Amino acid sequence: MIELPELPEVETVLRSLKPKVLNRKINRVTVINAKTIKKPDATAFSCCLEGQRIRDINRHGKYLLFKLSSSLVLVVHLRMTGRLIYKDSSVPPDRYTCVIFQLDEGKELHFQDVRKFGTMYLISCDELDSFPPLRILGPDALDPQLTLDLFIKRLEKRHGQVKGVLLNQSFIAGIGNIYANEILWTARIHPERWVDSLQSWEQERLYQAVREVLSTAVKLRGTSLRDYVDGEGNPGEYQHHRKVHGREGKPCPLCGHPIIRIKQAGRSTYYCQFCQN
DNA sequence: CAGGTAGCCTGTTAGC
């Protein structure tokens, strides 16, 4: 079973890396897998980054944003199997290393990615709001400004099944398949429900579940099923708290009935047919 | 224009 970095995992990577790389200088960048770099080309990417200092790290949904000197922003998406690992330069890169950032003081930041789906962009900070992958994102799912009112307003503009809406990053950003399943179980809403049919108390339960599930997962440093580790290579703990995801046939923690698995838009959905209506 | 889906990738696993 493969895990994927969603909001809590990306937030954990950010928190573990930030104290280590803040205000550190990038001395040299080696691109091993050119396809990781989407913009500009790999040569320009390395060239522009050399000599930059990392001034801040932010996150929007599943995107990591490294703010650099000279008004540049390094945008990183880990997709399924991407990792950012901080290590000593004496440790050789592993076979999945796609990009190496050599920092000062003999340290390196390695981007490793088994499936090579992860992406990086280097853009100027005034491009941030208009930059296509970021422009379409809704508010971050844990953004304090995402109030219940705003959540419901955005929800009521949506159509289709509630699971699909949760996964749509233009609705709110950061939720992937694992947490969508966990959120819907917590909200006791059937994943195939049409969003238009949700009653106001169900909309509110959904909002509360989004916040509760994601903030708990952040506290537990994310879910580690196989690939995900934080910036120091440590796994998270949320996998022990999962109620439905990856638990087909196992008892629902609330009612004991077996968890059902179905496919929605090609992705596995896990739910309890008794608790979720 | 909204909704559906192929393609990107490779390690793991189910099935023969």
Place this chain on the structure above:
DNA sequence: TGCTAACAGGCTACCT
């Protein structure tokens, strides 16, 4: 046992 095929999955691009 050993091989193959299906599967996992976020996002973009393309299609209807």
